[in-house]
Amino acid sequence: MRNVLDWLEAAAEGAPEAAAFESPQKLLTWAETRSLARRIGSRIARQVPGQSPVMILMDKGPDCVAAMLGAVYAGCFYTPVDAAMPQARMRMIAQVLQPKLIVCQDQFLQTAASLTDGASVCLFSQMEEAVNEQLLAARRAEHIDTDLMYVLFTSGSTGVPKGVSICHRSVIDFVEWACQALELPKKVRFGSQAPFYFDNSVLDIYCAMKMAGSLYIIPHSDFMFPRRLMQTLTSRHIDTIFWVPSALSALANAQVLSQGCLPELRRVFFCGEVMPCRTLNLWRNALPQADYVNMYGPTEITDVCAWYRVDRDFADFDSLPIGKPCANTRILLIDGEICVAGTCLARGYYNAPEKTAAVFVQNPLRPQISETIYKTGDLGEVNERGELMFLGRRDSQIKRSGYRIELGEIECALNAVEGVALACCWYETEAGRIVAAYTGGVEPKIVRTGLKGALPGYMLPDRILHREELPRTLSGKIDRMALRREVENEHSIL
């Protein structure tokens, strides 16, 4: 009967007046978070049965957290959706999820109402009704820890988003591991970058909750202005961040990091894409006192399944290990592919049994017993120190002139070239061409010369393009598909 709400209740008992979730516009203490979530939970429970999908269409902020927790109090599971995403995609998500209820802020009412016929729409501003103790207790009593807690949507190769379905047990095992392994202190102060529809936010929200700490929701616009972001981190006394490497690179490249800056920042965690060692080194030089942890994990395994605490120096062109599995997690390399088993595994893709069956499969190495593994599609190897190394996506491995090439390795070399801020490359199969794009204040010719010193000739990109900015996905990662389209369109015009 374990439930993530146990942490919320403990925090509300132990630190009722302490800040829990905060944005520039709003602050909720732990007691207020619990109270608001219970009132919303009562409203939801009155409207829909337990284990119903609840879609949440709200701006990232304390209220959104309260709505998500309200769904959990009602014995339901939640799907936060980005209000800025194209409506067509939102409708596809609604089609897969078939929400029973959509909770939205006033400004999104029209959008919410247009998404699906089968769902009731509730305005967040009108949900605060009296707590129905009896109903909430009944929902809690029905709960088992393999019930779904949330469904997060990721892009699917066919264009239809896939709803990764995660249960309480997965989150509980993950958060208990994270708080201990990452040595989070009581009253930890997180500075949140990840949108709530991106699974990095699970660590932010629930570790803050378990430690009765706080989560400061950094405004999205701060990430456009490095100096403002530095001010926010300082003035809000942030001591822990869990960001995508692109966000860390942005600060490093803007040259706002200096010795003695951010004296309170003690923990810098990252996940979601490959961390260039050059960025890591800039951070470590400026903030040697902080703990740096590289994490790895697709949405399908509850945020993170492998981790590496930086314990030695790396050259700018080195690759950072992803280390070892988290607790209750087993990582297998099958034909070089990273496969994962353990309680962290999602219960599959919502309403998509075929897609689920394709990647959540029986462990072929243990046919004697039913054990599901998730095939990540990522390639890995174990280095001479016994640490797991991420080698790139399975589909980013190419063959050219008989050579097997990992595009990730080329990107690593590009990122290490002096003056390159951020780089990315891809393979145009039909033309047999490797194309690279980068940002930074250095000419493509110089980049090519730098690469020649680092890579064998067969790995050198055929085209190296300078860009002012690389497009980003909503979660802050490089949007490779968009970049590729951009470049291909320009090329077709030329």
Added chain:
Amino acid sequence: MDEMKVLLDVLAEIKDDVDFANETALVDDGIIDSLALTQIIVALDDAFDIHIVTGDIEPENFNSAAAMLELVRRCRGN
């Protein structure tokens, strides 16, 4: 030539659904995102033959067309 008109034309090419002439909280209200901001910087550099440096990339310089024009003039040193 009216510099403000040039500026507004440049901005309209980047985002044609924003009332640049009257908005005063373009950044603070999230009307321009990071990609639009980068496009604006590049476009201003080209249109006015200036170079906007990292130190000038502050929200208050981009919240309104008037602030951007102010920035352009400062960058030109007049």
